[in-house]
Amino acid sequence: MARWEPDARGRLENAAMDLFQERGYLETTVGEIAARAGLTERTFFRYFADKREVLFSGSQALEQSIVEHIQGAPPDASPLDVVVTALEQAGAELQARRDLRYVRARYALVTQHAEIQERELIKLASLARAVIRALHERGVAEPAASLAAEAGIALFKIGFERWVNERKASDFAAHIRGALDGLKALTAHGPPANARSPATNAQRSAAKTPARRR
Amino acid sequence: MARWEPDARGRLENAAMDLFQERGYLETTVGEIAARAGLTERTFFRYFADKREVLFSGSQALEQSIVEHIQGAPPDASPLDVVVTALEQAGAELQARRDLRYVRARYALVTQHAEIQERELIKLASLARAVIRALHERGVAEPAASLAAEAGIALFKIGFERWVNERKASDFAAHIRGALDGLKALTAHGPPANARSPATNAQRSAAKTPARRR
Numbered sequence: 289m290a291r292w293e294p295d296a297r298g299r300l301e302n303a304a305m306d307l308f309q310e311r312g313y314l315e316t317t318v319g320e321i322a323a324r325a326g327l328t329e330r331t332f333f334r335y336f337a338d339k340r341e342v343l344f345s346g347s348q349a350l351e352q353s354i355v356e357h358i359q360g361a362p363p364d365a366s367p368l369d370v371v372v373t374a375l376e377q378a379g380a381e382l383q384a385r386r387d388l389r390y391v392r393a394r395y396a397l398v399t400q401h402a403e404i405q406e407r408e409l410i411k412l413a414s415l416a417r418a419v420i421r422a423l424h425e426r427g428v429a430e431p432a433a434s435l436a437a438e439a440g441i442a443l444f445k446i447g448f449e450r451w452v453n454e455r456k457a458s459d460f461a462a463h464i465r466g467a468l469d470g471l472k473a474l475t476a477h478g479p480p481a482n483a484r485s486p487a488t489n490a491q492r493s494a495a496k497t498p499a500r501r502r
Numbered sequence: 503m504a505r506w507e508p509d510a511r512g513r514l515e516n517a518a519m520d521l522f523q524e525r526g527y528l529e530t531t532v533g534e535i536a537a538r539a540g541l542t543e544r545t546f547f548r549y550f551a552d553k554r555e556v557l558f559s560g561s562q563a564l565e566q567s568i569v570e571h572i573q574g575a576p577p578d579a580s581p582l583d584v585v586v587t588a589l590e591q592a593g594a595e596l597q598a599r600r601d602l603r604y605v606r607a608r609y610a611l612v613t614q615h616a617e618i619q620e621r622e623l624i625k626l627a628s629l630a631r632a633v634i635r636a637l638h639e640r641g642v643a644e645p646a647a648s649l650a651a652e653a654g655i656a657l658f659k660i661g662f663e664r665w666v667n668e669r670k671a672s673d674f675a676a677h678i679r680g681a682l683d684g685l686k687a688l689t690a691h692g693p694p695a696n697a698r699s700p701a702t703n704a705q706r707s708a709a710k711t712p713a714r715r716r
Contacts, residue, residue: 368688369604402624409623410616434660435684442652446645470649475689 297335297345299325304342304392305393313397313404345392346382347411351418358422367428371419371440376429376461379447383460388452395452416441438490443467511549513539513558518556519607523615527611527618536542554578554621557608560596561625565632567592585654586682590675593661597674602666609666630655657681 303324307316316337324334331365336342382391398404416437419434425432447464454463517538521530532553538697550556571588579587596605612618630651637647653687661678 366688390509405627406620406624409627411621413619413623431660431664431681431684432688434663435656435681435688438656438660439653439685439688442649446648446652449648450645466647467649470645471653472689474580474649474653475686476648 295329296325296331300327300335301342301345304339305390308397309393313401328397340404343397343404344407344411345442346385347415350382351415351439353381354415355418355422358419358426361426363426367423367426367432367436368468370423370426371436372443372464374419375440375444375447376464379444380459381449383451388457392452394450395448412445428432439471443471450462510539510541510545514541514546515519515556515559516577518553518700519604523607527615534567554618557611557618560590560599560622560627561629564596565625565629568629569593569632569636570641572633575640577640581640581646581650582653582682583635584637584640585650585679586657588633589658590678593658595672597665602671606666609662622647626659649682653660653685688693 289485300321304321307320307324311320314341318332320328321339321342322329332342336345353375354374357377358370361370361373398408419437419440420433423436428436443464446467447460449456450463450467451458451460514535517529518535521534521538525534530553532546535541535553535556536554539546546556550559568588568591571591572584575584575587578665612622633651633654634647638652642650657678660681664677664681665672667672
């Protein structure tokens with residue numbers, strides 16, 4: 289795994305990921321991480337509250353970047369466009385900052401360990417709240433702010449998964465934008481609320497499926 | 503708080519919620535919950551793995567109901583409509599099953615205690631995966647399945663929050679449908695991907711805001 293930061297924080301992150309890969313996440317201790325980084329346990333705890341947190345070093349920066357991009361968006365931009373553009377920008381920054389091998393190794397740990405996934409979900413929920421607050425500050429009302437934030441986070445997650453699972457290196461931001469295009473297609477093509485398109489009704493009758501309970 | 507289930511599980515849920523309200527969630531022990539329900543601690547652990555889990559008694563039934571509604575949806579229905587209709591149906595069932603005071607008291611605990619919120623997020627992530635699987639079984643491809651599932655869960659969350667925070671008793675399913683209408687409005691009104699509407703461009707120039715980094 290490449291070295292991506294020369295400072296203590298980066299060395300600890302790097303040592304942790306190397307050990308998680310070599311020995312497993314559960315088997316690695318904070319003491320071993322510190323030793324591998326050439327630092328003390330005490331130094332580790334100056335940077336991270338626990339072993340799990342070493343994987344969330346970039347969360348705060350990510351949230352702050354997204355909020356700043358929302359604050360800096362043109363005042364007339366639509367809420368969803370503001371959010372998605374901010375997520376694309378932050379996604380591009382993350383991609384520039386992190387080695388893709390690190391991102392993939394971290395993603396594998398999140399999917400393999402419930403306790404890491406838990407914290408990931410908490411961080412995403414915190415991010416959603418921060419996005420909602422930033423939209424409120426722009427004068428976006430409810431439920432538009434919550435909808436734009438939650439939809440945006442969903443697009444970020446889906447774009448992220450497509451980015452890390454792609455065989456070839458690709459553009460994270462483009463995957464987020466692609467997910468938005470997919471969502472627009474889904475919301476545009478579905479029958480409108482409390483009504484069905486004539487074509488859909490005709491197909492439904494032809495298929496002789498039981499009526500939905502409503 | 504009203505009694506809503508006469509069986510042991512219901513009595514334990516009820517006793518737990520009463521005690522959480524009276525003494526606080528952190529202060530209440532499993533032994534106290536069992537005693538209040540007129541049962542033993544051993545019986546408690548036959549139903550629930552821990553104190554927290556007593557608040558998630560309905561999660562599995564909710565997930566199963568949503569999956570079954572997806573499986574039973576007309577084959578030609580759009581993925582997002584399938585998901586949202588299933589969530590509306592399950593939401594209506596939840597509303598019929600649970601006293602609104604219980605739902606509100608439980609929601610207050612989720613927002614107040616990080617460890618409860620954590621489990622809530624895990625359950626929602628599990629629900630999203632179950633929805634994605636059910637869509638795949640219907641032949642819905644990626645990324646449509648993930649998008650419909652994640653967007654649906656977001657609408658469920660937002661609809662739920664609006665339902666429990668409404669002063670008067672209202673219809674949970676209608677709030678989910680209302681959130682979908684809101685999302686459709688957001689995705690329809692935003693500028694299309696990689697393009698801006700002429701009106702928006704004109705306004706943006708007039709406002710003299712800095713160009714977005716893209």
